[in-house]
Amino acid sequence: MNYKEKYYKFYGLDKCDILFCANCFAKATQLHHIKYKSQGGTDDVKNLIPLCFTCHSRHHTRNEPTTEELKRLL
Numbered sequence: 001m002n003y004k005e006k007y008y009k010f011y012g013l014d015k016c017d018i019l020f021c022a023n024c025f026a027k028a029t030q031l032h033h034i035k036y037k038s039q040g041g042t043d044d045v046k047n048l049i050p051l052c053f054t055c056h057s058r059h060h061t062r063n064e065p066t067t068e069e070l071k072r073l074l
Helices: 003-010 053-062 067-073
Strands: 030-033 048-051
Touching (some): 003 030, 030 053, 048 053
């Protein structure tokens, strides 16, 4: 089971359910690892936050929203 499937199962969601971006409330298309896997983060659902493509891209290119801001959104 991949981390997206684990996330949906943990929150009792169906794969057809729509997630909303925790930052801007648009349709979320990606799950972001709060602590990057390259920095020792895991696929644990507590380390994942749904983001839309725009917010996810902005975070990785400009750190907007910052990781600290994303943690507060959890």
